[in-house]
Amino acid sequence: MIVAVASGKGGTGKTTIAVNLALTLEGTVPVELLDCDVEEPNAHLFLHPVLETSEKVTQPVPTVDESKCTHCGRCGEICAFHAIMALGSKVMTFPELCHGCGGCSRFCPTGAISEEPREIGVVESGHAGRIEFVQGRVNVGNPLAPPVVRAVKGRMAACPGKATIIDAPPGTSCPVVASVKDSDFCILVTEPTPFGVNDLLLAIDMVRELGVPFGVVINRSGIGDSNLVAYCRLEKIPILLEIPFDRRYAACYAGGGRLVEDFPELREAFRDLWRRVCVLAGVR
Amino acid sequence: MKELLVISGKGGTGKTSIVGAFAVLSKNKVLADCDVDAADLHLLLKPTVRETTEFYGSKKAGLDEAKCTGCGDCIEACRFGAIVMGKGRIEIDPISCEGCAVCSHVCPQGAIVMQDNLSGHWFISDTPYGPLVHARLGVAEESSGKLVTRVRDEARSLAKSLELDLIIIDGPPGIGCPVIASISGVDLALIVTEPTVAGTHDMARALELARHFGVEVVVCINKYDLHEGKAQEIEQHCAAEGIQVAGKIPFDEGVVTALTRGMPVGARANDGASGWEEGKASKAIQELWARVSSRLN
Numbered sequence: 001m002i003v004a005v006a007s008g009k010g011g012t013g014k015t016t017i018a019v020n021l022a023l024t025l026e027g028t029v030p031v032e033l034l035d036c037d038v039e040e041p042n043a044h045l046f047l048h049p050v051l052e053t054s055e056k057v058t059q060p061v062p063t064v065d066e067s068k069c070t071h072c073g074r075c076g077e078i079c080a081f082h083a084i085m086a087l088g089s090k091v092m093t094f095p096e097l098c099h100g101c102g103g104c105s106r107f108c109p110t111g112a113i114s115e116e117p118r119e120i121g122v123v124e125s126g127h128a129g130r131i132e133f134v135q136g137r138v139n140v141g142n143p144l145a146p147p148v149v150r151a152v153k154g155r156m157a158a159c160p161g162k163a164t165i166i167d168a169p170p171g172t173s174c175p176v177v178a179s180v181k182d183s184d185f186c187i188l189v190t191e192p193t194p195f196g197v198n199d200l201l202l203a204i205d206m207v208r209e210l211g212v213p214f215g216v217v218i219n220r221s222g223i224g225d226s227n228l229v230a231y232c233r234l235e236k237i238p239i240l241l242e243i244p245f246d247r248r249y250a251a252c253y254a255g256g257g258r259l260v261e262d263f264p265e266l267r268e269a270f271r272d273l274w275r276r277v278c279v280l281a282g283v284r
Numbered sequence: 285m286k287e288l289l290v291i292s293g294k295g296g297t298g299k300t301s302i303v304g305a306f307a308v309l310s311k312n313k314v315l316a317d318c319d320v321d322a323a324d325l326h327l328l329l330k331p332t333v334r335e336t337t338e339f340y341g342s343k344k345a346g347l348d349e350a351k352c353t354g355c356g357d358c359i360e361a362c363r364f365g366a367i368v369m370g371k372g373r374i375e376i377d378p379i380s381c382e383g384c385a386v387c388s389h390v391c392p393q394g395a396i397v398m399q400d401n402l403s404g405h406w407f408i409s410d411t412p413y414g415p416l417v418h419a420r421l422g423v424a425e426e427s428s429g430k431l432v433t434r435v436r437d438e439a440r441s442l443a444k445s446l447e448l449d450l451i452i453i454d455g456p457p458g459i460g461c462p463v464i465a466s467i468s469g470v471d472l473a474l475i476v477t478e479p480t481v482a483g484t485h486d487m488a489r490a491l492e493l494a495r496h497f498g499v500e501v502v503v504c505i506n507k508y509d510l511h512e513g514k515a516q517e518i519e520q521h522c523a524a525e526g527i528q529v530a531g532k533i534p535f536d537e538g539v540v541t542a543l544t545r546g547m548p549v550g551a552r553a554n555d556g557a558s559g560w561e562e563g564k565a566s567k568a569i570q571e572l573w574a575r576v577s578s579r580l581n
Contacts, residue, residue: 008322010457011296015482039458040294040489042482080343080385080398101363101384140489141496143429143461170295170457171321174426177379193543195300199322205423210379223537224544247510254511256481 001283002156002164004183004212008199010170012189013219013243016253018167019046020260024270026130030162033128034155035135036179037169038121038148044135045256047128054124057136057151058117059100059144064091068112075104075113084113096143121148125155132157145175153179163274172206180207185281186214187240187273192224197231204237215280217273220245238280241273285443286580287451287470289318289499293486295457297476298506301539303454304328304548305569307413310577313450315411316439317418318432318466320404325454328548331409331416339419341403341430343383345376351395358387358396379424404431408438413548415442429461436466450580459493467497472579474530475503479514487518491525502579504531504572530579531572536565 005018015037022033035043062075062084069091076085083098084091095118105113121138136152138145149169158164168179180186186207190200200216207214215238218228222245232239243249243266252262260267290299290306303325307315317325345366352374359367359374366380367387376387378401388396403426406419417439419431439451453470456462467473473494477487487503494501503522508515515532522529542549550566 009295009324010322011294039460040482040486042294042485045481045485078385078389080383099382099384101382101386102361103384103386103389106361106386107389138460140459140492141464143464145460171428172423173321173421173428173462175460177424181379193540194327194546195324195543198324198327202322202423209424223540250510254478254480254483254514 001185001278001281002158002166002183003277004166004168004180004186005189006168006176006180006186006203006207007170007189008172008201008203009190009195012191012196014170014189015042015046015167016219016259017187017189017217018165019043020258020266020270021274022131022165023258023260024267025163025274031130031165032132032134032157032162033165033167034152035167036149036152037167038136038138038145038152038175039169041135041137043167046258047131047133049126049128049133051124051126053126054122056119057121057123057148059098059120059147060102060115061095061098061100061118062093062104062113063116064093065112065114068110070110072109075108078103078107120144123148123151123155145169146178149175149178172202176206177210180212181210183212184283185277186212187217187277188214189217189219190228191220192218192226192228196224197228200228213280215240215277218242238276240276241269243269285440285449285451287453288576288580289453289455289466289470289473290476291455291463291466291473291490292457292476293459293490294482297478297483299476300324300328300454301543301549302476302504302506302569303452305550305566306452306573307411308548308550309570309573310450310452312448313414313452314439314443314446314448315414315416316435316451316453317416318435318453318462319456320419320421320428320431320435320462321456323418323420325416326418327546328543329411329413329416330546331411331418333407333409335408337406338402339404339406339431339434340400342401342426343385343398344378344381344401345383345385345387345396346399347374347376348395348397349373351393353393355392357390357392361386361390382426406431406435406438408442415446417442429465432456432462432465459489463493467494467499470499472576473499473501474576475501476506477503477518478506479508479511479518481514484514484518484521488521491527502528502530502576504533505529506533507535508532509534530575531568533568533572534564536563538563539565
């Protein structure tokens with residue numbers, strides 16, 4: 001079963017939930033954790049995986065053979081992203097704008113354009129104890145996260161009985177969609193403040209659009225107000241787990257600690273969380 | 285005119301709370317919320333929307349079924365897996381479509397037409413603290429970078445026409461496309477971090493990004509007393525890189541209280557029943573603002 005952990009807002013505790021869920025399930029079912037927050041992958045800071053493989057993620061970008069080019073300008077007309085243009089007797093390319101659609105090389109009338117791979121990030125995989133671990137990292141300064149997310153998910157070895165946990169990026173736009181898409185269930189993590197509620201509503205719109213069943217985990221409950229719980233009750237959205245705000249938990253997280261190891265009451269709570277996710281996703 | 289950008293690498297470090305407090309402390313400025321994915325500044329500043337504009341940031345492929353013969357050339361040409369054969373008919377998945385238009389050029393029947401796609405809205409609003417430009421990206425939409433650029437352009441022309449000399453930008457989280465659109469050409473970036481293993485890691489990525497774009501940087505450590513050891517690590521890291529730590533803000537429940545009441549830290553409630561405006565976080569943010577604004581002059 002593939003379970004994505006997402007949230008409209010950053011900093012609500014996605015990584016905490018994903019990591020501690022994986023640690024709770026470790027040893028009871030096969031577990032893999034995919035860190036799809038490729039801009040800021042953080043799960044490794046808590047799991048300390050031994051990384052065994054590292055592969056470049058590349059994207060095809062155009063390269064122009066000036067000896068064949070007639071400067072007709074067709075490539076510039078085709079490109080929807082302004083990543084290539086003929087200026088007088090020169091063709092300029094802007095690889096960081098290129099989406100790799102291949103249009104320019106396909107439609108060049110003289111066959112002057114070919115494609116070469118450009119590195120945009122890496123995918124690393126390994127093990128943290130019995131947890132299979134995969135993470136992606138996009139190169140700094142590169143705007144294209146979704147291809148790196150897809151490369152991480154390409155390493156997924158999902159099979160019946162296995163728990164695949166995806167730590168998604170924050171927000172609701174393309175990298176998040178690429179992470180959550182095709183999951184069996186989505187855990188939305190939020191906190192009971194006006195920011196939390198605002199961003200949860202955006203995230204709910206997104207998972208509904210994707211047709212993925214979902215439930216809510218409330219982190220730092222006790223701070224803020226009761227609007228979040230009232231909203232979930234009214235909309236009949238299952239609240240899967242509430243983790244109270246506790247300075248000890250905050251300090252544990254800050255130091256890179258693992259909640260379910262330091263606080264046994266939370267291990268039980270995470271077991272419960274998994275049981276409820278399985279029921280809601282219709283698995284056993 | 286100067287532009288100050290507040291970013292964090294990681295989300296949830298307190299960017300918006302700090303920008304809200306800056307809104308109270310600063311004068312003669314335009315505010316811009318560039319976290320178009322999950323804009324939150326409006327929750328604190330209570331804007332009255334004056335202008336709403338539709339944002340068409342991309343195109344998507346649309347199929348004219350009457351012309352389509354189902355040959356499948358478009359499926360083969362699409363690199364994004366956005367076109368599939370479903371029950372003998374071509375189907376286009378708008379979420380996967382990147383708008384490259386290769387399918388429409390390939391189609392022998394001219395059955396695929398690129399259509400303007402409503403990707404979101406942007407707004408110009410009045411707030412008690414000055415004008416605010418903000419936006420809302422449609423759910424599961426792309427083009428967040430383009431929408432950020434639009435918000436910044438509008439904030440600049442607003443500042444020009446109103447003769448205001450500062451723009452304060454609430455930035456998006458991460459280091460991707462929307463942050464890149466936020467950072468180019470700003471005068472100063474304030475990186476808000478927190479003393480956690482993730483906060484330290486993400487600050488380093490944000491620093492690297494700022495360096496990549498040649499932008500001057502100062503750092504502020506929010507909730508520094510939640511883990512003083514990590515806070516010291518951050519200070520050492522900044523010292524080694526020659527970066528000023530312009531402020532250290534203590535953990536203060538008054539910030540959450542202010543937030544829950546939908547008010548910026550430092551604002552005075554009309555009913556006078558507040559108290560957080562005198563709190564320790566509020567004082568630290570005043571000192572932070574004094575240092576940041578002196579760097580801008």
